[in-house]
Amino acid sequence: MNQLKRLQSGIEGLDELLKGGFVAGSSYIIQGRPGSGKTILANQIGFNHARAGGRVLFATLLAEPHERLFQFLSTLSFFDKDKIGDQIQFVSAFDTMENDGLDEVVKLLRREIVRQKSTVMILDGLLNARSRADSPLNTKRFISELQGHAAFAGCTVFFLTSSQLDDGSPEHTMVDGVLELGEEVVGTKSIRRIKMRKTRGSGALAGAHECEITEDGLVVYPRLESTLTDSAMRDSDHCSLVSSGLPSLDPLIGGGLVTSSSTLIIGPSGSGKTSFGISFLGQSTVESPGLHFGFYESPQRLRMKAASLGLDFASMERSGALTILWKSTGAGLIDKMALELLRVVEEKSIKRVFLDSLGGMARVAADTSRLQDLFTSLMGELRARDVTVVASWEVQSLFGGEINAPAPDLSSIVDNLLVLRFLQERAELKRQLSILKIRDNPYDPALLEVTISEQGLDVKKAHFHALGDSRNA
DSSP states (O other), X not given: OOOOOEEOOSOHHXXXXXXXXXXXTOEEEEEOOTTSSHHHHHHHHHXXXXXXXXXXXXXXXXXXXXXXXXXXXXXXXXXXXXXXXXXXXXXXXXXXXXHHOXXXXXXXXXXXXXXXXXXXXXXXXXXXXXHHSSSHHHHHHHHXXXXXXXXHTTOEEEEEEOSOOOTTSHHHHHSSEEEEEEEEEETTEEEEEEEEEEESSSOXXXXXXXXXXETTEEEEEOOXXXXXXOGGGGOOSOOOEXXXXXXXXXXXXXXXXXXXXXXXXXXXXXXXXXXHHHHHHTTOOSSSOXXXXXXXXOHHHHHHHHHHTTOOHHHHHHHXXXXXXXXXSSSOOHHHHHHHHHHHHHHHTOOEEXXXXXXXXXXXXXXXXXXXXXXXXXXXXXXXXXXXXXXXXXXXXXXXXOOOOSSSOGGGTOSEEEEEEEEEETTEEEEEEXXXXXXXXXXXXXXXXXXXXXXXXXXXXXXXXXXXXXXXO
């Protein structure tokens, strides 16, 4: 099968979304409302192309002078003023369009493409060209003539427009692809999204993907579940056991946790979820490093809590046995967080992860309907990388058996499920641990009492006089 030549944008997430980049020699529309990031994205593509040895013609049909554009772009890391006038030429065709019409604009740009030997042309202001055209047919002719001259010269074309063009517009029918930038307010957060509305001659990851504008330009985060599709094919065909960090629990779950398994601990605040995770990470070594990826406990408080359980996290961090990452639930993008987790796992050869908590991560999500698929993909990828995961999920009910699960189908997300509850027995408040599921290992279903001391967590079989709500005691 013939593979079409690709023009890479140089933007990692965008090239992944495009399954390798734009099709070289094709034409694309980049559309979005003012402020959506079109100009940044187009210039980012242009400067990255020039850095790779290409030649770029940036033409505008706008009245705004280029000096203002340069002033704005100079704040972004991809901008290189030494490329301007050499590999990147900026040309204003506004006066030509106003005085002489679109036919003369086509002639002007054709001459510039040939003279500059351009391999990429960016035309900003397609909406103005549409307004100048007498009819949709003339708009089509304008685009068609530019496409023809560019294709003859082996030049890839990007048309920028602030108009929200529909799929049946003259512009859409003429080009090979349409890339749309948008912004949506979710609660108090503003979320930027990017999607391919049309592709010709190439596949693309469907749907909308989150993105953000940083000092490096536009950064794209393809939806995790759309990119991690082969994790199961990379699963190990053998397994061994690692300690849960609780010596008294390991014999009750078949000797320990199965390597590359995922365990979810559900319970109310203060029930011992974080302490369990700390004990799990306490088994990390330089040879099998651990990662704490958390949202609630700051690194300082986490080290203090670990010390109260007899563990020296600071020394483990210095040796490389442990990495602590704290994230805020008030800002950020969920795909960005998941990709950062996987990046650290890759860079530091992490073998143990405590994710505290799935609830904190879920709070970052703009679209909660994705959580089931995203968590499933994330856990599957960590399993494929031979990482053993313990994650927590906080429930509101302090007593009783009501559980609000992080997703409707827990079986597709985790291998093991543990539930921590409080129990009031006469005048004493106790912690109870229930083992609901252990996949691939025999386990003891007996109810367990949990105690926390300077020696860490300890569990033992116990006969409680009252289970559930203390009012029945």
